[in-house]
Amino acid sequence: MSNLTTPLKQLVKEGVEACIYCGSGELSPRGFKQENTTREVWEDVECKACGREWKEVYTLSDIENVDATPIKETLPGEAPEPRFTNYYRHCGQEWNDQWSSMCNDRCPECNHEIEPYKSEDIPEGS
Numbered sequence: 698m699s700n701l702t703t704p705l706k707q708l709v710k711e712g713v714e715a716c717i718y719c720g721s722g723e724l725s726p727r728g729f730k731q732e733n734t735t736r737e738v739w740e741d742v743e744c745k746a747c748g749r750e751w752k753e754v755y756t757l758s759d760i761e762n763v764d765a766t767p768i769k770e771t772l773p774g775e776a777p778e779p780r781f782t783n784y785y786r787h788c789g790q791e792w793n794d795q796w797s798s799m800c801n802d803r804c805p806e807c808n809h810e811i812e813p814y815k816s817e818d819i820p821e822g823s
C-alpha cells in the first residue's frame with residue numbers, strides 16, 4: 698500500500714503530476730478546500746487508473762505584489778503621524794494635543810467631548 702513510485706519529498710518539491718502509487722497521469726483532482734478556522738489548504742486527488750486517493754496539503758510560501766502600488770510596511774496598530782495640533786478649552790482648562798485629524802478630545806476635568814477651538818497644521822517633516 699505504501700509502495701510509492703516517487704519519494705514523497707521529491708513530490709512535494711516538484712508537484713504531483715502522476716499517481717503516487719501507480720504512476721498513471723489520469724488524475725482527478727477534487728478542487729481546493731480550506732477549513733475556515735485554519736490556514737491549511739488541501740486538495741483531495743483520486744487516481745482514475747488505480748482508484749487510490751490522497752490529500753495534497755498546501756501552505757503559504759510567498760506573497761507577490763501583483764498590484765503596482767507599493768506595499769506600505771507599517772506595523773499593525775501603528776498610529777498615523779500627527780498632522781494637526783488641536784487646541785481645546787473647557788472648565789477653565791486649556792490644553793492641546795496632536796492628532797492625525799481635527800478630532801475631539803475629552804476634557805480632563807468633566808470628561809465631556811470637546812471640539813477644538815483652534816487647529817494648526819503641523820508642517821511635514823517636523
Ligand SMILES: [Zn+2]
Pocket residue numbers: 716717718719720721744745746747748749
Ligand atoms: Zn494510481
Ligand SMILES: [Zn+2]
Pocket residue numbers: 787788804805806807808809
Ligand atoms: Zn470640562
